[in-house]
Amino acid sequence: MRRAVDELSTGSDSDYSNSWISWFLSSKGNEYFCEVEEDYILDRFNLTGLNTEVQNYTQALDLITDNLDDEIQDNEFRGSLDVQARLLYGLIHARWIITSRGLAKMLEKYKKADFGRCPRVLCQSQPLLPVGLSDIPYEKSVKLYCGRCEDIYSPKSSRHGSIDGAYFGTSFPHMLFLVYPAMIPPKSGPPDLTLSLSGSVRGDGGDGARRRRAREDPESVAEGVGDSVSTVSAALKAERYRPKIFGFQVHEIAKLQRWQEAVRDRQIGRLEELEERGVI
Amino acid sequence: MPRQQLQQQPPQQEPLKGEAHGGDANVVPDGDEAMEEEVDQEGYASSTPTSSLTWISWFCSLPGHEYFCEVTEDFIEDEFNLTGLNSMVPFWKEAMEMVLDVEPEDSLKIPDVSIVEASAELMYGLIHQRYILTRFGLNAMAEKYEAGQFGTCPRVYCLACHVVPCGRSDMPGLDTVKLYCPNCNDIFTPPSSKFQGVDGAFFGTTFAHLFFQTFPQFAPAPYYSPSGLSTSAVSRSPGNSTQPAFVNPNPHGGQKPAAGKVYTPKIYGFRVSERAKSGPRMRWLRLRPEIPGELDQVDWRGRWIGSDDDEYEEDDDEDGEHHMEDFDPVGHNR
Numbered sequence: 001m002r003r004a005v006d007e008l009s010t011g012s013d014s015d016y017s018n019s020w021i022s023w024f025l026s027s028k029g030n031e032y033f034c035e036v037e038e039d040y041i042l043d044r045f046n047l048t049g050l051n052t053e054v055q056n057y058t059q060a061l062d063l064i065t066d067n068l069d070d071e072i073q074d075n076e077f078r079g080s081l082d083v084q085a086r087l088l089y090g091l092i093h094a095r096w097i098i099t100s101r102g103l104a105k106m107l108e109k110y111k112k113a114d115f116g117r118c119p120r121v122l123c124q125s126q127p128l129l130p131v132g133l134s135d136i137p138y139e140k141s142v143k144l145y146c147g148r149c150e151d152i153y154s155p156k157s158s159r160h161g162s163i164d165g166a167y168f169g170t171s172f173p174h175m176l177f178l179v180y181p182a183m184i185p186p187k188s189g190p191p192d193l194t195l196s197l198s199g200s201v202r203g204d205g206g207d208g209a210r211r212r213r214a215r216e217d218p219e220s221v222a223e224g225v226g227d228s229v230s231t232v233s234a235a236l237k238a239e240r241y242r243p244k245i246f247g248f249q250v251h252e253i254a255k256l257q258r259w260q261e262a263v264r265d266r267q268i269g270r271l272e273e274l275e276e277r278g279v280i
Numbered sequence: 281m282p283r284q285q286l287q288q289q290p291p292q293q294e295p296l297k298g299e300a301h302g303g304d305a306n307v308v309p310d311g312d313e314a315m316e317e318e319v320d321q322e323g324y325a326s327s328t329p330t331s332s333l334t335w336i337s338w339f340c341s342l343p344g345h346e347y348f349c350e351v352t353e354d355f356i357e358d359e360f361n362l363t364g365l366n367s368m369v370p371f372w373k374e375a376m377e378m379v380l381d382v383e384p385e386d387s388l389k390i391p392d393v394s395i396v397e398a399s400a401e402l403m404y405g406l407i408h409q410r411y412i413l414t415r416f417g418l419n420a421m422a423e424k425y426e427a428g429q430f431g432t433c434p435r436v437y438c439l440a441c442h443v444v445p446c447g448r449s450d451m452p453g454l455d456t457v458k459l460y461c462p463n464c465n466d467i468f469t470p471p472s473s474k475f476q477g478v479d480g481a482f483f484g485t486t487f488a489h490l491f492f493q494t495f496p497q498f499a500p501a502p503y504y505s506p507s508g509l510s511t512s513a514v515s516r517s518p519g520n521s522t523q524p525a526f527v528n529p530n531p532h533g534g535q536k537p538a539a540g541k542v543y544t545p546k547i548y549g550f551r552v553s554e555r556a557k558s559g560p561r562m563r564w565l566r567l568r569p570e571i572p573g574e575l576d577q578v579d580w581r582g583r584w585i586g587s588d589d590d591e592y593e594e595d596d597d598e599d600g601e602h603h604m605e606d607f608d609p610v611g612h613n614r
Binding site for chain 2: 119120121122133143145148149150151152153154156171173174175177178181184187230231234235238240241243244245246247250251252253255256257258259260261262263264266267270271274279280
């Protein structure tokens with residue numbers, strides 16, 4: 001409904017530049033979404049099963065693709081259709097962002113830190129990625145995944161906190177790091193800004209940046225995670241906070257942290273053995 | 281020490297180093313009388329522009345200063361509590377007068393009010409760092425903590441555990457205030473930028489942890505058994521209702537059941553294997569053992585006891601394996 005007003009105010013501008021999707025993406029609170037290409041939406045195969053999830057599926061789809069008849073004057077219907085169109089777009093979006101083209105688009109947003117930065121102090125403002133805790137709509141709101149501490153956080157603003165997590169899905173950030181292993185953040189040091197400055201093509205820019213760093217500091221090759229670099233013992237580089245009272249560690253917490261680090265070392269031992277045997 | 285004392289002994293306040301402590305000793309014994317006088321004076325002091333609002337209340341009510349508690353005036357007036365601070369704060373005397381709402385002795389000497397304001401803020405912050413480690417200060421902060429005035433942990437599986445402010449350094453000017461979560465034992469940047477002007481030293485490195493040592497009822501225990509599977513931990517507490525009977529066998533440890541869920545990355549519902557390059561590497565950071573006894577399996581050097589440097593001894597490995605696996609089947613999609 002707000003859209004109708006927007007359209008009126010924008011006057012006689014061409015409707016093409018002002019598509020439903022670009023309106024949706026530019027409205028406040030929708031900063032996490034990326035643009036789903038029209039080709040993807042128009043291929044019915046990609047929408048399999050969504051017709052049972054969304055009421056007035058056909059009209060909602062028409063609305064998203066700007067094919068809806070302007071004759072619909074019933075404001076109430078228009079309003080409910082808007083809700084359904086958002087739901088439909090969200091569900092398509094969840095599928096789109098784990099395709100190779102969708103991943104590339106989200107990667108661009110990730111490099112611009114459009115999803116915010118990790119609130120954990122020792123993650124040094126690592127950019128985050130959106131993630132759902134469920135793939136079914138209306139269950140859980142969207143969370144943010146940090147590739148450095150590998151944990152999930154609630155969005156700072158309530159505008160983002162009320163977005164449905166199913167519009168991003170449970171797989172997205174993990175799929176992104178699976179497809180772009182060079183993007184796996186290093187466990188220490190500031191986030192690699194050279195990568196965010198490199199162009200849309202991952203290959204050259206990223207490699208160049210790594211080579212440059214390698215010249216400066218021989219150790220940084222192991223630090224930055226590249227295609228050829230093992231992440232087996234990456235966790236050893238992770239910094240952690242140690243609570244202290246007048247400089248002395250707190251007994252129970254120190255004990256827990258020792259245990260946690262022993263668990264870490266055991267995993268590293270396990271993985272190193274696998275690596276030696278050539279399994280990974 | 282009453283305000284008049286400050287006014288009566290200006291020469292002793294002049295030197296930056298603690299000569300004034302001589303005067304201090306004289307002052308403390310007659311504190312009681314002085315207090316009464318001070319109360320009388322309060323009536324007078326309220327004729328200042330800020331009227332009934334003291335500088336301290338005003339300071340604590342500023343946006344971004346929500347984490348501060350109000351330091352009592354008698355704590356500030358006891359010079360013993362301020363030992364060493366006068367060398368860190370420029371315009372010490374003027375700042376003191378401002379914080380305690382004393383009419384400035386000779387306003388001519390004040391070069392610029394804003395400089396004194398900055399000094400007053402620094403002084404109050406440093407005194408605050410010390411005050412919140414005292415019994416009164418800890419109690420005042422506990423009240424704020426229970427009311428949730430410091431906010432909650434942004435980490436999803438800490439389940440909105442209340443956090444406390446915390447500094448990364450006890451020296452001012454190095455880093456801004458952070459928030460410490462007792463559940464994940466980690467520190468976070470405050471969600472609002474208004475706290476970026478608040479020095480972490482005004483809370484100090486010790487407070488957060490002394491706070492949870494003092495109030496173990498707020499501190500989550502270091503072990504966690506997913507409800508349903510819990511047998512060992514519950515066996516310590518009589519009855520089946522875990523919640524009221526939760527007791528940490530370590531009487532000095534956290535007495536609150538922990539929120540111990542750890543996030544498991546999944547693709548299409550399948551856990552990402554640790555063998556993958558992008559596989560999980562950081563679960564240990566948030567992991568808790570299921571029973572408190574497991575903590576004792578690691579010695580002070582951080583090695584598994586009885587494993588003799590070999591991490592693959594059947595016992596330990598099976599234990600750990602069981603551990604890592606068990607979190608997931610319960611968690612469905614979470």
